[in-house]
Amino acid sequence: MRILNIIAQKPMSTGSGTYLTELTRVIGEEGHTQAVVAGVYKDDRVELPEGVKVYPVYFNTEELPFNIVGMSDEMPYPSTRYADMTKEMQERFEKAFLRVIDEAVSDINPEIILCHHLYYLTGLVRERFPGRKVYGFCHNTDIRQMEKHSLKRDFIIENIRKLDKIFAPQAAQAEGVMKTYGIEREKITLVGVGYNHSLFNTNGRAKGDDITRLLFIGKVSQKKGVASLIRSLEFLDMPEDRLILTVVGGAGNTEELSEIKELGEKCKYKVVFTGRITNEEIREAYLTNDIFVLPSFYDAIPLVVIEALACGAKVVVTELAGVHEFFDLNAKEANIKYVELPRLKNVDEPVDEELPDFERRLAEAIKSSISDRGKTGENCVINLSWKKILEKVLE
Numbered sequence: 316m317r318i319l320n321i322i323a324q325k326p327m328s329t330g331s332g333t334y335l336t337e338l339t340r341v342i343g344e345e346g347h348t349q350a351v352v353a354g355v356y357k358d359d360r361v362e363l364p365e366g367v368k369v370y371p372v373y374f375n376t377e378e379l380p381f382n383i384v385g386m387s388d389e390m391p392y393p394s395t396r397y398a399d400m401t402k403e404m405q406e407r408f409e410k411a412f413l414r415v416i417d418e419a420v421s422d423i424n425p426e427i428i429l430c431h432h433l434y435y436l437t438g439l440v441r442e443r444f445p446g447r448k449v450y451g452f453c454h455n456t457d458i459r460q461m462e463k464h465s466l467k468r469d470f471i472i473e474n475i476r477k478l479d480k481i482f483a484p485q486a487a488q489a490e491g492v493m494k495t496y497g498i499e500r501e502k503i504t505l506v507g508v509g510y511n512h513s514l515f516n517t518n519g520r521a522k523g524d525d526i527t528r529l530l531f532i533g534k535v536s537q538k539k540g541v542a543s544l545i546r547s548l549e550f551l552d553m554p555e556d557r558l559i560l561t562v563v564g565g566a567g568n569t570e571e572l573s574e575i576k577e578l579g580e581k582c583k584y585k586v587v588f589t590g591r592i593t594n595e596e597i598r599e600a601y602l603t604n605d606i607f608v609l610p611s612f613y614d615a616i617p618l619v620v621i622e623a624l625a626c627g628a629k630v631v632v633t634e635l636a637g638v639h640e641f642f643d644l645n646a647k648e649a650n651i652k653y654v655e656l657p658r659l660k661n662v663d664e665p666v667d668e669e670l671p672d673f674e675r676r677l678a679e680a681i682k683s684s685i686s687d688r689g690k691t692g693e694n695c696v697i698n699l700s701w702k703k704i705l706e707k708v709l710e
Contacts, residue, residue: 317348
């Protein structure tokens, strides 16, 4: 089969980029012909599996003289918010992407087109190719963009409704799709989230010592809860040399990153910021840390949680929509502590006065996880695979 994946941003960064990359890996393993259209910078090294033909759309060029437009308001690299796009920027975006997509479609004549995010670019693709099979993946941030502002709203809704099929991680996102776009449930298939079990497993897991090692991986931002995580450590009563927090990931907002790093410097425990690291280094981080903490205020099914569990780490995560139910169904034996979210405004921003109580709850969950001697085995998530997701897509 000939398959074309399309994404408006980098395919090698953020959760949706990882999702696309892993999907192309299993598509290649199954022997299908494939290509990817993606938004990148000219100095980017696009890391996709061998055999994937890449059709780049370059930002910060004469054709597109602005940063990549990101599905999150804070991306782990310089980006433009959709809410800030002018009419001229929209026209340039449309012209540049459709030019490259036309080329890709002409070259490989795809039997199916897989669009990532139920948003602006997916709407353009659906409108451009009414006679082709076009499917859309919901990655949750698309729903958030639709809830936060009205850019091209009517156009997007009209064309998302015309997609041949929509894939959502789990029931909470399916409900969001139905509500946001007015789509019937029968058109949505739940596909879950997979992980690369050949890379993320317990082989070589470090033996515990008397130091508790906490790990965060993701965008280093306020909305991912990183500042709250650092502040929550002040509520712990462990000796100062017996706990280390490692923060892995990039940030697009340098001012925010500086503020978070300053919090880390003032923390009574050691906080290490690594920046972005390779997949092999991420695997090593999972294997050498005891507890993976994701205090995010808004997310779908976080792939990093699945990877951490596969590597034998315990997990502390916020009560994101549908997450508790997903892991109860798909990873019953996983050692996970859940933290009640603070009240939110603008979809993904915590109400400031509720943060202290949230940070105390987060600290209590971390304490509970530290004292919990139960282990997480990689088999608790073994049924979550990218191959099974591809099978559902190709049905």
